[in-house]
Amino acid sequence: MRAIVLREYGPPDVLRYEEIADPLPRSGEIRIKVHAATVNRVLDVSLRAGKETFRNPVLPLIPGVDCAGTVDAIGPQVTRWRIGDRVAAAGIMPLEICAEDGRDYNGPRGMMGIKRPGGFAERVVVPACAAVALPDGIDFHHAAVVLRHVPTAWNLLFHVAELKREETVLIMGAGGNLGSIGIQIAKNVIGASVIAAAGSDERVAIGKKLGADHGINYSTRNLLDEVMKITGGKGVDVVYDNIANPAVLPLAFRAIGMHGRLVTAGAHAGPNVTIDFSHLYHKQITIRGRPGYTPSDLPHCLAAAAEGKVNPQIECVLPLSQAARAHRMVEANEGQGKIVLDPTLG
Numbered sequence: 001m002r003a004i005v006l007r008e009y010g011p012p013d014v015l016r017y018e019e020i021a022d023p024l025p026r027s028g029e030i031r032i033k034v035h036a037a038t039v040n041r042v043l044d045v046s047l048r049a050g051k052e053t054f055r056n057p058v059l060p061l062i063p064g065v066d067c068a069g070t071v072d073a074i075g076p077q078v079t080r081w082r083i084g085d086r087v088a089a090a091g092i093m094p095l096e097i098c099a100e101d102g103r104d105y106n107g108p109r110g111m112m113g114i115k116r117p118g119g120f121a122e123r124v125v126v127p128a129c130a131a132v133a134l135p136d137g138i139d140f141h142h143a144a145v146v147l148r149h150v151p152t153a154w155n156l157l158f159h160v161a162e163l164k165r166e167e168t169v170l171i172m173g174a175g176g177n178l179g180s181i182g183i184q185i186a187k188n189v190i191g192a193s194v195i196a197a198a199g200s201d202e203r204v205a206i207g208k209k210l211g212a213d214h215g216i217n218y219s220t221r222n223l224l225d226e227v228m229k230i231t232g233g234k235g236v237d238v239v240y241d242n243i244a245n246p247a248v249l250p251l252a253f254r255a256i257g258m259h260g261r262l263v264t265a266g267a268h269a270g271p272n273v274t275i276d277f278s279h280l281y282h283k284q285i286t287i288r289g290r291p292g293y294t295p296s297d298l299p300h301c302l303a304a305a306a307e308g309k310v311n312p313q314i315e316c317v318l319p320l321s322q323a324a325r326a327h328r329m330v331e332a333n334e335g336q337g338k339i340v341l342d343p344t345l346g
Helices: 041-048 140-160 177-190 201-209 223-230 249-254 277-282 295-306 320-331
Strands: 002-006 015-019 029-039 066-074 086-090 092-094 109-111 123-127 131-133 168-172 193-198 214-217 236-240 256-264 286-289 314-319 338-342
Touching: 002 320, 015 320, 029 086, 029 140, 029 320, 041 320, 066 123, 066 140, 086 140, 092 123, 131 295, 140 177, 140 236, 140 256, 140 295, 140 314, 140 338, 168 177, 168 249, 177 193, 177 201, 177 236, 177 295, 193 201, 193 223, 201 214, 214 223, 223 249, 249 256, 249 277, 314 320, 320 338
Parallel strands: 168 193, 168 236, 193 214, 236 256, 256 286, 314 338
Antiparallel strands: 002 015, 029 066, 029 123, 029 338, 066 086, 086 131, 092 109
């Protein structure tokens, strides 16, 4: 099969498009014929550049922390899946042999594309317990993006912030991947009132198009003043931020009302941000950071996408052979949505 292999850290051209042997599933594992894998700023691009060595990636490595495709081989002791089943897989999973349901596994775990071969290949082997069935109504390209971002946003809004219907949430970075997903979950699934904040009129317009009730360009308007106008001086119930912009987040924090919550799973523009501690205790604010997701949410996330309640933004789909080009595009901040690699394209 053909795969992208990372043998050394460096610029995008260190990604090699090579012919390697097909992987074979062990007991409790399945093999997926990959139709889509997303390109991620941190877990793929930054890792390739040698900036994520604290994650202890094992080189040489096939990158790609998610994938979607069809089951094309089944290992021993697997009864749940059949050849041709449409599935997706992502994130942290067992590294050693385990039962197909994953229960009672106490061995090491790690992320595909970092600790075990990832989705930048024509085929990838994963534990059967790590795969999730794709519902009708969602294609492979969107499924891969859903699995990468929707569970994290879902977890932050449902479980961490505990956002309720008719509460108000301020979504920071409204034009980004987690921001655009957060808008749609908050509005279309939870039924909250949504304020989309971004650093350009174009990105604010994306947030409004995705369903936000209000939009604020914090590069041209005072974020705190605008939020207070929108909320009648009450402030918002939740601030959802995955950027930690030190020039903007302090104002967003001041816009949180009584018993409000700030939730986050990222800090790529930070990490150091100053907040008003008197506002923190006077308004009895809760700050919670939690990356990752709750596995039981995955079917709900995919169902929401299949029903059209969440539409992940895709910038473009490229052949697997153009992985280096995809990395350069991410580094140059080209486009608004996710870049997807498809090994089935010529």
